[in-house]
Amino acid sequence: MLTQQESRVQVKDYGTFKDSLRAPVHRWFQYPAGYSYKFIEAKAKEYRLAASSWVLDPFVGCGTTCVTLKQLGINSIGIEAHPFVYWVAKTKLYWEFDLSNLHADIERFWRSVLEGINHGQVSFADTKSLPPLVHKCFSQDNLSKLVFLRDTIERFASDEHTKDLLRLALTATLRLASRAGAGWPYIAPSRYHEKHEQEAFSTFYRLVGQMYQDLLYITARAVPQDTQCLLIQGDARDHHPTIPPSSIDLVITSPPYLNNYDYADRTRLEMYFFGWASSWRDITQNVRARLITAATTQITGNNAESGTSATTRYKTHSTTGLC
Numbered sequence: 001m002l003t004q005q006e007s008r009v010q011v012k013d014y015g016t017f018k019d020s021l022r023a024p025v026h027r028w029f030q031y032p033a034g035y036s037y038k039f040i041e042a043k044a045k046e047y048r049l050a051a052s053s054w055v056l057d058p059f060v061g062c063g064t065t066c067v068t069l070k071q072l073g074i075n076s077i078g079i080e081a082h083p084f085v086y087w088v089a090k091t092k093l094y095w096e097f098d099l100s101n102l103h104a105d106i107e108r109f110w111r112s113v114l115e116g117i118n119h120g121q122v123s124f125a126d127t128k129s130l131p132p133l134v135h136k137c138f139s140q141d142n143l144s145k146l147v148f149l150r151d152t153i154e155r156f157a158s159d160e161h162t163k164d165l166l167r168l169a170l171t172a173t174l175r176l177a178s179r180a181g182a183g184w185p186y187i188a189p190s191r192y193h194e195k196h197e198q199e200a201f202s203t204f205y206r207l208v209g210q211m212y213q214d215l216l217y218i219t220a221r222a223v224p225q226d227t228q229c230l231l232i233q234g235d236a237r238d239h240h241p242t243i244p245p246s247s248i249d250l251v252i253t254s255p256p257y258l259n260n261y262d263y264a265d266r267t268r269l270e271m272y273f274f275g276w277a278s279s280w281r282d283i284t285q286n287v288r289a290r291l292i293t294a295a296t297t298q299i300t301g302n303n304a305e306s307g308t309s310a311t312t313r314y315k316t317h318s319t320t321g322l323c
């Protein structure tokens with residue numbers, strides 16, 4: 001039983017990702033735009049959701065709503081327009097691994113990493129093709145290690161779910177192994193106060209181990225097998241025929257609003273590193289233009305039917321040294 005003060009503290013944090021930073025699965029990717037999984041647990045209780053209920057989150061982000069409901073055995077549908085964020089949510093929602101096979105695969109992966117290191121492959125990692133922004137965020141040593149890990153994952157002979165898990169661990173490694181400090185990503189890398197970067201190999205190793213432990217933890221808690229979770233990559237404003245009329249019992253969401261949070265801008269390091277985009281123009285045209293306007297800087301991007309506005313935005317960024 002919580003005291004009144006404890007309850008107030010919990011509610012205060014519902015709108016932040018603070019609780020989720022420490023929670024199994026939720027912590028696989030730190031999405032500052034995300035909310036607390038405890039908020040979803042509280043709403044499930046308040047609205048007496050049952051195993052037959054269906055919840056819709058039209059702006060599901062990195063999947064907090066669906067991950068929490070899946071753990072509670074409640075069906076859910078999530079929609080997300082940002083392709084990278086959608087991929088994060090999808091990866092966090094796949095728990096149907098044979099865990100002993102996964103363990104063997106991860107061991108096999110480490111062996112190929114060690115082999116590569118012993119054969120001096122790290123220094124041959126091709127970092128040159130990455131946009132300048134990525135170079136500004138890392139020492140050359142850490143960047144070579146990260147690119148070597150990325151390429152080893154791509155070459156690794158395994159199923160896509162296992163590779164996605166490894167890719168997500170590497171995604172989470174990026175910010176920790178970066179020397180980009182306070183103020184990032186709102187101010188240019190040339191102006192932020194640099195922080196100490198964590199060594200890439202040991203950070204990645206730790207995060208893969210943590211993900212495996214989280215999977216052991218959640219699957220040991222008897223998640224109901226028939227709980228359904230449908231993720232849709234698309235625009236919440238569109239008609240989605242996969243959601244039948246009158247099929248939703250409750251909508252829980254945190255929509256984009258004008259708080260100057262630019263979801264596309266926030267993920268550019270990850271998108272550049274993994275090759276989802278190679279320039280600001282790519283991000284503007286392929287991601288920003290699909291999202292509801294949440295930042296004043298986005299207005300030109302959203303209006304960009306041709307490349308003209310995107311180019312204007314690109315130039316603005318270049319002058320602050322971001323691209």
Ligand SMILES: C[S@@+](CC[C@H](N)C(=O)[O-])C[C@H]1O[C@@H](n2cnc3c(N)ncnc32)[C@H](O)[C@@H]1O
Nearest residue numbers: 034035059060061062064081082235236291292
């Ligand atoms: C406040 S965040 C939601 C975060 C989520 N509650 C979580 O915990 O991860 C809003 C999300 O809406 C997404 N979004 C923006 N425009 C959208 C659209 N037209 N359709 C669907 N999703 C959109 C953004 O990419 C962002 O991830």
